[in-house]
Amino acid sequence: MSVNPSEGSGSEGKWFGEDFEQIDRFGRSVPRFGEADAELVADLKQKSWKDEAAEQLQLQPESNQQRPAPVTMETASTAIDLLYWRDLKQTGILFGSLLLLLFSLTQFSVVSVIAYLALAALSATISFRIYKSVLQAIQKTDEGHPFKAYLDLEISLSQEQIQKYADNAQLYLNSTMKELRRLFLVQDLVDSLKFAVLMWLLTYVGALFNGLTLLIMAVISMFTMPVVYEKYQAQIDQYLGLVRTHVNSVVGKIQAKIPGAKSKAE
Secondary structure, eight states, X not given: OOOOHHHHTTSSSOEETTTTEEEOTTSOEEEOOXXXXXXXXXXXXXXXXXXXXXXXXXXXXXXXXXXXXXXXXXXXXXXXHHHTTXXXXXXXXXXXXXXXXXXXXXXXXXXXXXXXXXXXXXXXXXXXXXXXXXXXXXXXXXXXXXXXXXXXXXXXXXXHXXXXXXXXXXXXXXXXXXXXXXXXXXXXXXHHHHHHHHHHHHHHHHHHOOHHHHHHHHHXXXXXXXXXXXXXXXXXXXXXXXXXXXXXXXXXXXXXXXXXHHHHHO
16 A cells, blocks of 8 residues: 555545545545546535535524524514404404403402403303313213313413513613603703603693593504594595694794704704
8 A cells, every 4th residue: 555645735635545545524435536527526525515514403403493484574464454454353352352451440450350350261261171071971072171272382482582572672662761861851952842842731631531541542543543544544644734734834933933943953
């Protein structure tokens, strides 16, 4: 066995012996082929790279291999369908449940409402479980637990989802704190005056309605205004344009009387 070092210079491995076997980067012995078999050599190299990639993929955690697709657009589409009453049954159930809950809070405390709702749900599930058990005993069937399909559902949040929600909450909280600091410390005089006028108007709103009443009105508006706007969009846009023009005219007059705001607007 003789070694020809000149043949192995500049290659990935080294050539050994009269058979000119090459030791590749994975420690495997690969016979040297002629120039006519260059494609076969390339296939072997490609296969070795694929083997290495497959081994690395097997070493990765399962959560990284099967990462769920984002559901942001799907969630937004579902919310729009509910607000626009695309599915009357689902929207009616959600709208009625929210109104029932809010009107219950106007008559009872939060603790009482939660306790009554829990008792109602438990009464329904326990009664249905007993009914199915008696029915199975009479008919001598073995259907199992009536809520087995729901018990097997995965309802836990993954670490990635929790991290995403925490990041979004942190982003909104930081932006809100910066905006409040800007308004209260009068970084922009006009914006601070607008905020003061808004708070002054809210004092009258608070004198007429409490927070729960405003929440009920907000829920009713969420489920009615989108449908009304979709039906009368042209007329509403026309009146909103007139109101916006009038408001801008009033704000412009106010800014003209404030020296700091006037110079900034110019």
